[in-house]
Amino acid sequence: MITYKGIEIDVEDNNYMKTKGLSSYLNKDIRIAIGNHVREDYIDVLKYIIDYIIINKPTISVNQNIGYYSWLLQFRVDDQNYYDIYEVNSDGSNFNNGCDTAISIIRNQSEICSHYGLSTIFPNFNQMVVISQGVYEGKDIEGIRYESPEHMSGWWLITDDYDDNIESLMTVHYHHVAFSRPDILKYLALPFGYRFLIENNEVEISKDEE
Structure with missing residues (x-):
């Protein structure tokens, strides 16, 4: 378990990374399915969402979109206790559970810029x-x-x-x-x-x- 801005992030589960305490801002906590990236990448996504919610105090509804840098995520409900994070797939035809494409795109963009200073x-x-x-x-x-x-x-x-x-x-x-x-x-x-x-x-x- 780690804590970010007063919100706990459970990093022990092998299938999901979950918040605890974000429900004080929303009516649910948030979880992200763990895919092929390192855990720090999923932590970064949750930190981004935590910042967004704490700063903007939005009203979140099912299937609401949220921009994650230059990709698109969406809040879904697969479990009544959580908003699950989905992402638009690479051709824009649907949304998939998780955020692996978003993580890859953001990393690639960052690495190109870093390479050229x-x-x-x-x-x-x-x-x-x-x-x-x-x-x-x-x-x-x-x-x-x-x-x-x-x-x-x-x-x-x-x-x-x-x-x-x-x-x-x-x-x-x-x-x-x-x-x-x-x-x-x-x-x-x-x-x-x-x-x-x-x-x-x-x-x-x-x-x-x-």
Whole structure:
């Protein structure tokens, strides 16, 4: 058992990691199914949710979504004493019990930024992305991230199908890109002012000099 901000986290169970005491903020505690990652990863997810609940004091309902950095989780009830954490699957078609995909995506994004000595700035599901034709089709892609208003992720994603007509660009929700282009997810937490280029299976990351 460990304690975080007055909330106990049971780390002894081999199947679930559970909170004790969060029911004073909600009508239930929370549990996460343990999958293929190390226990510290699941502890980090619970700490994130604990922070969210203590700070925001939200009213939680069944099937309510919560953003976990740049992935999406959901509260379900499989046991009357707990909200179980589910996550959207990689193509967005359904939700699965646990949070292994979320953990992998967040780790990959963090590792890319750390490798280049950059701060990690996660996009979220409520933000928007500017894309050209060819992005959803999986073509080679260049991404540039600009300082932007809060509702925008800052990402502009362009392929060779772009005809230099700015009116041909589309503004779409981040999750549409996340589900259709899992190959670029790891680069989307690069900070403002950076770009990545994927061409002929080669990747180049650099500071935008324009």
